[in-house]
Amino acid sequence: MQVPSPLTELRDERLGDVRLWLKRDDLISPDIPGNKWRKLKYNLVTAREQAHHTLLTFGGAYSNHIRATAAAGARFGFDTIGVIRGEEHRPLNDSLAQAVRNGMRLSYLDRSAYRRKTSSAVLEALAAEFGDFYLLPEGGTNSLALKGCRELPAEITVDFDVLCCACGTGGTLAGLAAGLRPGQRALGFAALKGGDFLVADVRRLQTEAFGAATDNWSIDVDSHFGGYARHTPELDAFIADFRRRHDISLDRVYVAKMLHGVFAHVRSGHFPAGTTIVAVVTG
Known part of the structure; x- marks a missing residue:
């Protein structure tokens, strides 16, 4: 595991007088990258302390969380069970096949039952x-999970003003914001359409984890490119251009939308000249 993850400055003339650093959490581990490791870390500690030998979790057929949980189980000596939304399909896709290779047992719930997955x-x-x-x-x-994400800001060795991340459930943003110093802010970019509900979710998560919500964060809900896992020619072009310029391949579900949003905010003047931004590359 490569923790702390690397921090590298992005040289790009489009940034003008704004400095942008990338927190390369995608390089923590090839199998348990980024926020997946940070979210799992203290859960694994607690599972061990409670003498559990098996981890069970839920996800869709292409879930990175399912794959990361299987890899963590294999690495740290837990049996793993993945409860997958929908019907079984053979052959398994690459994500589920990798989970199985790491020892995960798969079970399936139809969509009606899956909606009730947390019921007794x-x-x-x-x-x-x-x-x-x-x-x-x-x-x-x-x-x-928030406790693990809260540790990231302390790893950043440069002075910065804004910490940016992609938002799915809001957990990463909630944890990161809790770890900031006074005067610093976090900005999340919702990867799904209609992400306004994330504001209430982040507040709830912070209150549950830390006793109170912070006021040092906000969420951009307009950089979703049509919805979760959706993309457009504009986003595809941004990803291809970013690869040419910086030799970095961006995940288009989360990270590409976040970084496209960062550059859009630079162009609009949302980030004043002299601002230093750190963007978390989660995977």
């Missing part, structure tokens, strides 16, 4: 089938 009836049925397990929420976001 569904959890009791899973316990009857699989026995005792440590439950990780879908996406890995809980109070322990």
